[in-house]
Amino acid sequence: MAGKSARVALAQARRLEGLRVRGVRGGVIAPHRSMVGLPWTLWRLVTTLVLSAGGVVLVVASLPWVGRFWQLIFERARDFLGIDAPLGDQQFGLPGNVHFTLPFIGALTPQPDPRALWIAGAASLVVFAVSVLLPVRFTPLRYFLRLLALLQGTAILFFAIASDPFPYRLTDHVFVLETAGLVVMGLAPLLLGFTLHVFDLALWKKLLLTLAVLAHLAVFIPLQVLVHIWLVLHGTALVMPVLFLVFGLLLDVMVFVAFYGWAMSWRGQLERHQVRPPAHLGRARGGRA
Amino acid sequence: MRLALLIPLYVIVAVLVVYTIRHYLFTLNRLFGRHRQPYVDIGTAAWPRVAVFVPCHNEERVVAHMLDALLACDYPEQQLVIIPIDDRSTDATGRIVDEYATRIPARIRPLHRTGGKPGKAAALKEASSASDAPIHLVFDADYLPGRGLIKQLVAPFFDPEVGAVMGRVVPMNVGKSLLTRLLDLERTGGYQVDQQARMNLDLIPQYGGTVGGVRRAALLELGGWRDDTLAEDTDITFQLVLAGWEVVYQNRSECYEEVPETWPSRIRQIKRWARGHNQSLARYWWPLLKRPAHIRRRTVVDGLLLLGVFAVGPLLLIGWGLAIALYYLGIPLSAGIQAILVVAMYSTLGNFAAFFEVAAGARLDGSRKRILLLPFLIVGFLVSLVSVSWATVAQVSTFWRRHDHWEKTERHRTADQKLPNGDA
Numbered sequence: 001m002a003g004k005s006a007r008v009a010l011a012q013a014r015r016l017e018g019l020r021v022r023g024v025r026g027g028v029i030a031p032h033r034s035m036v037g038l039p040w041t042l043w044r045l046v047t048t049l050v051l052s053a054g055g056v057v058l059v060v061a062s063l064p065w066v067g068r069f070w071q072l073i074f075e076r077a078r079d080f081l082g083i084d085a086p087l088g089d090q091q092f093g094l095p096g097n098v099h100f101t102l103p104f105i106g107a108l109t110p111q112p113d114p115r116a117l118w119i120a121g122a123a124s125l126v127v128f129a130v131s132v133l134l135p136v137r138f139t140p141l142r143y144f145l146r147l148l149a150l151l152q153g154t155a156i157l158f159f160a161i162a163s164d165p166f167p168y169r170l171t172d173h174v175f176v177l178e179t180a181g182l183v184v185m186g187l188a189p190l191l192l193g194f195t196l197h198v199f200d201l202a203l204w205k206k207l208l209l210t211l212a213v214l215a216h217l218a219v220f221i222p223l224q225v226l227v228h229i230w231l232v233l234h235g236t237a238l239v240m241p242v243l244f245l246v247f248g249l250l251l252d253v254m255v256f257v258a259f260y261g262w263a264m265s266w267r268g269q270l271e272r273h274q275v276r277p278p279a280h281l282g283r284a285r286g287g288r289a
Numbered sequence: 290m291r292l293a294l295l296i297p298l299y300v301i302v303a304v305l306v307v308y309t310i311r312h313y314l315f316t317l318n319r320l321f322g323r324h325r326q327p328y329v330d331i332g333t334a335a336w337p338r339v340a341v342f343v344p345c346h347n348e349e350r351v352v353a354h355m356l357d358a359l360l361a362c363d364y365p366e367q368q369l370v371i372i373p374i375d376d377r378s379t380d381a382t383g384r385i386v387d388e389y390a391t392r393i394p395a396r397i398r399p400l401h402r403t404g405g406k407p408g409k410a411a412a413l414k415e416a417s418s419a420s421d422a423p424i425h426l427v428f429d430a431d432y433l434p435g436r437g438l439i440k441q442l443v444a445p446f447f448d449p450e451v452g453a454v455m456g457r458v459v460p461m462n463v464g465k466s467l468l469t470r471l472l473d474l475e476r477t478g479g480y481q482v483d484q485q486a487r488m489n490l491d492l493i494p495q496y497g498g499t500v501g502g503v504r505r506a507a508l509l510e511l512g513g514w515r516d517d518t519l520a521e522d523t524d525i526t527f528q529l530v531l532a533g534w535e536v537v538y539q540n541r542s543e544c545y546e547e548v549p550e551t552w553p554s555r556i557r558q559i560k561r562w563a564r565g566h567n568q569s570l571a572r573y574w575w576p577l578l579k580r581p582a583h584i585r586r587r588t589v590v591d592g593l594l595l596l597g598v599f600a601v602g603p604l605l606l607i608g609w610g611l612a613i614a615l616y617y618l619g620i621p622l623s624a625g626i627q628a629i630l631v632v633a634m635y636s637t638l639g640n641f642a643a644f645f646e647v648a649a650g651a652r653l654d655g656s657r658k659r660i661l662l663l664p665f666l667i668v669g670f671l672v673s674l675v676s677v678s679w680a681t682v683a684q685v686s687t688f689w690r691r692h693d694h695w696e697k698t699e700r701h702r703t704a705d706q707k708l709p710n711g712d713a
Binding site: 032033034035036037038039040136137139140143144147151154158162167168180194195198199241244245248249254257258260261262264265266267268 | 313317319320321322324326457466481485540541543551552553556612613616617618619627644645648649651652653654655657658659660661662663664666667668669671672675
């Protein structure tokens, strides 16, 4: 009996709570934005854990296919980009009997000669000059160009004065980019679990976003690596530091943030399920009927 | 050599991780935690006398809007005095406030400064003695308070332990440029999430000095405003906390501001913030660490992290410098360390709101489309990083000189501009 009365009291409290926020035309009086929060539910906790763990498992399990897909892209792109070098692959293994290969192009790393250093120096100066001449409304671009010129300057300095050879070959560069890309792909479902799945988006949207990020990165990373290869083969090892430090992992993270921002702009379930005014009262002002 | 570079880099990465975790915990708290807004429902009371100070230095474009908005507030007229502080203005600011004072002498009592130390802190220090009202509110001249804002900001002072109150800053010139849109996002993360979470967790919400106030008794106990700082707001926050007063953040108390519309203006603003904040870091890290009996450990940790926010910029710059040096030495960083350095670029500067914090704040605000601009936060990152680091280096090189130069934030509004709410 006690249980029944508690249930009745709870139902009554819920009805009262519903009335408390009911507007005169039957709509919902939304709380001020300073006071809104999100209810946390067991369902969301479970789906967050499942999606995060499932995403990581998916990435690990699909590594062999990802490796083959990248190999395929490298094969096609090698001819398209006119890269005259053999294509190879490197084998990796992970716990759980996961074996996969990552492609590499066995090209020699062209080293800059004095002429290349002078050309790069002149180009850096031009970039710096452009950054000075740009109007102030392009301040972020001005700073970015100066950063590029500065980083390229360090590379020129290294090749001009360092007694030791440049410590990286093109294959090292490719290997680091590919593995860093895979790390980002592996971390993406976890990051989404922490930052996106805790929100009230529909489950299919969360799943869709996870798959979209992974699919995009799976295509983006090999293309990014191929562009790097082409630039190094034409610009010598002199461009490798800038490519690695500015156009490597930073771009992958930007892709992730862009997808995340896109998903966070989607309508949530709470918003969608907000009680509408009765249909006979017509469309509420400023809202959806 | 290898260790000499790696150890400081790992220390820096650890600091960045701590800040990122801090932002994440704040975000979770703001989303799912219990909201602490204990004073927001007070609507009827025996309202105390209030003096509203509006420091103005060449504010002819905006000061009339501000005074009109204050005069339209629903606070009892006989209990409210508005004190515009004309701080050595060379434009028409002085004339404008005098015109208002002539029309409404009982409510507007301007104070004209023609000499003395320049800057907001010095102006407040001098002007605070002009009123014995128990509550001193302070607004920047470009702000537009809503009709009920003064009551909202005064209500927490009925609690005798409250020494200062801060309201939420909401940009009103959002659509002007990419910069204003990015600043709007940063403010959203900083106030809607960060400040409210600190309030919820009973940590140290920061009195921001632009839409808020202090209890005169607390101010007198501390010896008044310090005029040897560029961030009198941060300074008074930590003085109050160390003296045992509470600082309250009221998320519901929104006030509209004009954010910088040009990059040079933004750079000047963030440099001033950095220098002022670093002054407070130098002054209060040790007193805070010594932990007076009334301060809890978690408050100390939060306070130290809050004091250090502008030191993170130079740290990150050093971190990237070390990463570059290691790269040339043939010691490539692991993808994880690289990722932390990169993610930190979305987490540490500006209003110090991480990308997920910004997105959460914008969703809570109910304006989801703004979040599409999230990846562009990095546009402002480099500018902020360089500006903050430059300001810090310049400051260290001059040994925390006491008489720092105050650089005013440029206003973009015109005096006859129609405002979004149609008040002018």
